[in-house]
Amino acid sequence: MMPLPQGSFEMGASAAEDEREGVPEKFRGWAVPERRVTIATGKAIGVYEVTRAEFGRFVAETGFSAGDACYILERDAATNQWGYQERRGKGWRDTGFRQGDDHPVVCVSWDDAKAYLAWLSRKSGRKYRLPSEAEWEYAARAGAEGARYWGDIPEVACSFANVADITAASALNWTLSNVRTFLCADNHVHTAPVGRFRTNRFGLHDMLGNVYEWIEDCWNDNYLGAPTDGSPWLTGDCARRPARGGSWISIQWNVRAGGRAWLVSGYRGISTGFRVARDP
Numbered sequence: 001m002m003p004l005p006q007g008s009f010e011m012g013a014s015a016a017e018d019e020r021e022g023v024p025e026k027f028r029g030w031a032v033p034e035r036r037v038t039i040a041t042g043k044a045i046g047v048y049e050v051t052r053a054e055f056g057r058f059v060a061e062t063g064f065s066a067g068d069a070c071y072i073l074e075r076d077a078a079t080n081q082w083g084y085q086e087r088r089g090k091g092w093r094d095t096g097f098r099q100g101d102d103h104p105v106v107c108v109s110w111d112d113a114k115a116y117l118a119w120l121s122r123k124s125g126r127k128y129r130l131p132s133e134a135e136w137e138y139a140a141r142a143g144a145e146g147a148r149y150w151g152d153i154p155e156v157a158c159s160f161a162n163v164a165d166i167t168a169a170s171a172l173n174w175t176l177s178n179v180r181t182f183l184c185a186d187n188h189v190h191t192a193p194v195g196r197f198r199t200n201r202f203g204l205h206d207m208l209g210n211v212y213e214w215i216e217d218c219w220n221d222n223y224l225g226a227p228t229d230g231s232p233w234l235t236g237d238c239a240r241r242p243a244r245g246g247s248w249i250s251i252q253w254n255v256r257a258g259g260r261a262w263l264v265s266g267y268r269g270i271s272t273g274f275r276v277a278r279d280p
């Protein structure tokens, strides 16, 4: 765990950033209005995404079942396009690609993450939970105001994050043109071991890339009426939850500190995991 410095920051992403990053029309305007958010003292967040080994200990001790199906990436034989398909027999133990114990756990839903956190809280006597969306973004930015904590040059990504890069594109035979793959090599086709890449200024690994991270809040289409004290926003569409930071499969516009995405809370997929947060 890493203590988060008390402070305030500008949360959100401007229309100008959405434009510059080539965010598709239907995904624009989700991270406005930008607003000042204050993070109270005493919060802490995981330095790493939760690993397969950590989730495995939870399952071994409790017998918890994280379902029997997961959305995996497959190439459609007819159209030759990659897309997500839900497959029985796939799950956090068998994702369809090689994962070591130190890789982030995937194929876990928001509810699975909450079950893990309840177990961890019982075991440790501390109150673990998912990060609020504000805490997550504060932690991801670590003082940076732009789209990414490593600065304005997208290709610097490959020393800071596991993203959709040249390695993945060549292994999976994607075309690089017009989808804004990161034009650098991070040397990982799928997930990477946690902590393999450089940290941001708060000492946190993989806040961008590797796996999308579940957030405590309910989903709202923009920040009108959102809390400004760092607490989770628990009204709105609670069947959907934010997932932040992009993943190993994400092209440039999906890998932004202020960018937002949502998933149905029961969704289990090969690019989604979580990290933990803790109150004082």
Ligand SMILES: [Ca+2]
Pocket: 162, 163, 164, 165, 167, 168, 186, 187, 188, 189, 190, 248
């Ligand atoms: Ca990669």
Ligand SMILES: [Ca+2]
Pocket: 049, 206, 207, 208, 209, 210, 211, 212, 213, 245, 246
């Ligand atoms: Ca991540």
